[in-house]
Amino acid sequence: MTTSAPDYFFERTGPSTFAPTIHGEGAWSNEDYHFACLAGLITHVIEQHRLEHDGGKLDLSRISFDILGRLPFKEATIEVTIKRPGRTIELVEAICSIGERPVIIARAWYLIPADTADVSxxxxEPLPAPASCPPRDMTSVWNGGLIAQVETRQPRAYRPGRAAAWITSPNHLVKNEEPIAIAEFVSRIDVANGIAVREDPTRFAFPNVDLTVHFFRQPVGEWTGLDTRVSWGPHGLGLTSSTLHDVEGPVGRAEQSLTVRAM
Structure with a gap:
């Protein structure tokens, strides 16, 4: 008898605790998380907190994640606090812990929306629509449950250090919880570091130690578009830089600091 895979990344096991499914497995090791799903989960929890706190009156402008170490594939705990309260500008912090050890610190700036359509x-440059782009098989380069379940479409030919991709997933973040569009969008951004690899990942490791995302518009739809450039310096430092898109056009930017080293 076979059991079908779940259609979610996490199941809530308590007020602030979450157990992963196979879809969250990392690309470097299946004993660790793929950071993308944790980034999405943290955003989901912060957004829920915001809705409870002020009814969602403020929009997410920036969210940054600092990764403090390995991300063991175990139950995660997320605690949210407001660091700078305000009616028009607010700073929120979330700490993700695994096994009582903090592994990710996230900070999110929320700003009051206003009508600036006349001066926007x-x-x-926009990307071609996902439906017009051919599929790309990311499993030819990467392993793990997260990469195995994403659908990827390729807007243009790619080369080492330069690529674009549309990413979507048939699975939502948290079992039996209403998907939050911006959190689902964020859950796919970290894949950027794997779409334009400069060298074979069996010869070089280049994990990111952070992710910083800026939005100038709240994303919509079920696709995350990544127009990505990867730069490696001569002394072990790297940078993955992406313009972010939804189906209506560009929405922001993402940056990832890399530690580059031979395997």
């Missing part, structure tokens, strides 16, 4: 302008 964007300097980023």
């Amino acid at each position: 302008g964007v300097e980023f």
Whole structure:
């Protein structure tokens, strides 16, 4: 008798605790998380906190994640606090712990929305729509449950250090909880570090130690578009930089600091 895979990444096991499913397995090791799903989960929990706190009157402008070490594939605990309360500007912090050890610190700036449609302008080029792009098999480069379940479409030919991709997933973040669009969007951003690899990941390790995301518009839809450049310096430092897109166009930027080393 076979059991079908779940259609979610996490199951809530308590007020602030979450157990992972196979979909959260990392690309470097199945004994660790893929950071993408944890980034999405943290955003989900922060957004829930915001809805309870002020009814969602403020919009997410920036969220940054600092990864403090390995991310063992075990139950995660997330605690949220407001660091700088305000009616028009607010700073929220979330700490994710695994086995009582803090592993991720996230900070999110929320800003009051306003009608600036008459003066809006964007300097980023849009990507072709996902439906017009051919599929790309990420499992030819990467392992793990998260990569195995994503659907990837390729807007243009890619080369080492330069690529674009549309990423979506048939699975939502938390079992029996209403999906939050911006959290689902964030849960796919960290895949950027794997779409334009400069060298074979069996020869070089280049994990990111952080992720910083800025939005100038709240994303919509079920696709995360990544227009990505990867730069490696001569002394073991790297940077993955991505313009972020939804199906309506560009929405922001993401940056990932890399530690690059031979295996």
